[in-house]
Structure formats: C-alpha cells, structure tokens
Amino acid sequence: MRFEILGSSSAGNSGLLISGESKVLVDVGFSGKRIREMLRVFDLGIESIDGIFLTHEHSDHSVGLKALGESGLDIFVNEATACVLQDKLGKRLPWKVFETGTAFSYRDLVVDAFSIPHDAQDPVGYVFKSEGGGGFASVGWVTDLGYVPQLVREKIRDVECLVLEANHDLELLENDTKRPWSIKQRILGRHGHLSNEAAFEVLRGMPDAAWKQIFLAHLSRDCNRVDVVQNLCHALQKQRPQLNLTVVNPHFDALQALVA
Ligand SMILES: [Zn+2]
Numbered sequence: 001m002r003f004e005i006l007g008s009s010s011a012g013n014s015g016l017l018i019s020g021e022s023k024v025l026v027d028v029g030f031s032g033k034r035i036r037e038m039l040r041v042f043d044l045g046i047e048s049i050d051g052i053f054l055t056h057e058h059s060d061h062s063v064g065l066k067a068l069g070e071s072g073l074d075i076f077v078n079e080a081t082a083c084v085l086q087d088k089l090g091k092r093l094p095w096k097v098f099e100t101g102t103a104f105s106y107r108d109l110v111v112d113a114f115s116i117p118h119d120a121q122d123p124v125g126y127v128f129k130s131e132g133g134g135g136f137a138s139v140g141w142v143t144d145l146g147y148v149p150q151l152v153r154e155k156i157r158d159v160e161c162l163v164l165e166a167n168h169d170l171e172l173l174e175n176d177t178k179r180p181w182s183i184k185q186r187i188l189g190r191h192g193h194l195s196n197e198a199a200f201e202v203l204r205g206m207p208d209a210a211w212k213q214i215f216l217a218h219l220s221r222d223c224n225r226v227d228v229v230q231n232l233c234h235a236l237q238k239q240r241p242q243l244n245l246t247v248v249n250p251h252f253d254a255l256q257a258l259v260a
C-alpha cells in the first residue's frame with residue numbers, strides 16, 4: 001500500500017491510503033473543497049475514492065463529511081460515532097457501520113478498528129492490511145488518545161507504516177497563554193492527547209516492532225514545535241537507524257507543501 005498524509009494537526013486530519021484495488025481516506029478533517037484540492041495533488045478526483053474511515057466525531061477529523069457525505073463514498077463508522085455525527089449534520093448518511101474491536105474486509109483491505117482512550121463517543125484507531133499493490137503491507141493510524149494501552153501497543157507492533165500522535169510538548173502546553181487551565185487538564189488527561197514524551201516512550205519501548213516508516217502527527221500548532229519533535233526523532237534514530245521518521249508540520253498540508 002501507498003500512504004500519504006494530506007494534512008495533520010489539531011486543526012485538521014486526513015490520510016490517503018492506496019492499495020491494489022482500493023483508494024480510501026482516513027478521516028476528513030478539512031472542508032470538502034480543500035480535500036478535493038489536496039487529492040488533485042496526487043492526480044486523484046473524489047470520484048476515484050472508494051471510502052472514508054472515520055476515527056471519531058471531532059470536527060478536526062470529520063468536518064469534510066458536510067460536503068463529501070453524499071458523494072456516494074462508503075463511510076465507515078461505529079454506531080455511536082454515526083449517531084453523534086448525524087445529529088450534528090442533521091441527516092443520516094448511508095453509513096457502513098462496524099463494531100469496534102472487530103476486524104472486517106473491504107475490497108482488498110483487511111481493517112481492524114480498535115478502541116482508543118479519548119473524550120469522544122467511541123473513538124478508534126485503525127490497522128489496514130493488504131497484500132499486493134507494493135509499498136507497505138500494513139498501515140496503522142493512532143491519533144487522539146490520552147495514553148497508549150497495552151492493547152493498542154499490540155495492534156501497532158506489526159505494522160510497517162504507523163501514524164502516531166505527538167500532540168504537545170509538556171512545557172509548551174504549560175506555558176501556553178491561550179488555553180484555560182480546564183482545557184489543559186483535558187488535553188493532559190487519560191482521555192486527552194498524547195504528549196511527545198508519551199509517544200516516544202512507546203516508540204523507544206518496542207525495539208522489535210516491524211515499523212519501517214513512522215509519521216509523528218496531530219501536532220498542536222500552539223503547544224508543540226516541529227524542531228522539538230525532530231530532536232526526539234534524532235535520539236530514536238540512533239536506536240533504530242533503519243527507521244524512517246517523518247514529523248508532519250502542523251502549519252502545512254499537501255497543498256502548501258506542493259507550492260513551498
Ligand atoms: Zn479528537
């Protein structure tokens with residue numbers, strides 16, 4: 001499989017997965033117009049996309065549904081997420097509802113959707129597997145979680161390409177003047193977001209994992225910095241010289257990276 005990040009930060013998230021027989025988006029946290037423009041960077045139109053896999057209802061993962069929800073794509077969600085999204089959208093979309101904690105097949109993909117601890121109705125992480133198509137045999141997407149439970153560690157151990165949240169630097173969050181104390185407590189809580197240190201504790205702690213490529217993603221624009229995460233990458237690189245580590249800049253997306 002080929003995997004591309006269209007964009008990822010606390011402001012918007014979407015990934016593009018291309019296997020031998022499927023083209024799918026993981027989350028659509030940008031406007032429909034912007035997602036269409038981003039796809040054009042990869043010579044794709046929205047009509048060539050087969051499905052969307054949603055992790056949870058927060059708008060930085062789902063806002064694109066407003067415009068893309070009726071383009072005939074298969075939209076995969078669990079029941080609780082579908083309920084809250086259709087309340088928000090004011091209409092029921094033709095959801096493809098899965099049960100969290102079960103693996104299922106879609107075209108040539110095997111999809112595993114598993115629970116992650118976050119303050120949403122029923123948030124999930126994903127592992128996608130596919131033979132053929134070249135590139136990665138498995139891709140994992142794990143953002144928006146307060147900590148990494150053992151189950152999630154087991155799920156991500158065998159993936160070749162992993163998107164992992166590195167949301168905030170603890171000191172930058174502490175010193176941030178935009179967020180009230182209550183929001184900071186929410187971010188830091190067991191159902192909040194993963195700090196840089198927590199993310200790298202996981203990466204350092206699994207020396208036998210199958211990873212070839214890691215994307216550090218969902219960085220906070222205010223409470224994290226690319227160079228801070230890159231410094232942590234340099235240290236990990238010494239332990240895992242074969243591993244490709246990419247920090248996703250929260251101020252850019254596929255469109256801006258193209259013109260930059
Ligand atoms: Zn969220």
Ligand SMILES: [Zn+2]
Pocket residue numbers: 009010013058060061144218
């Ligand atoms: Zn998010």
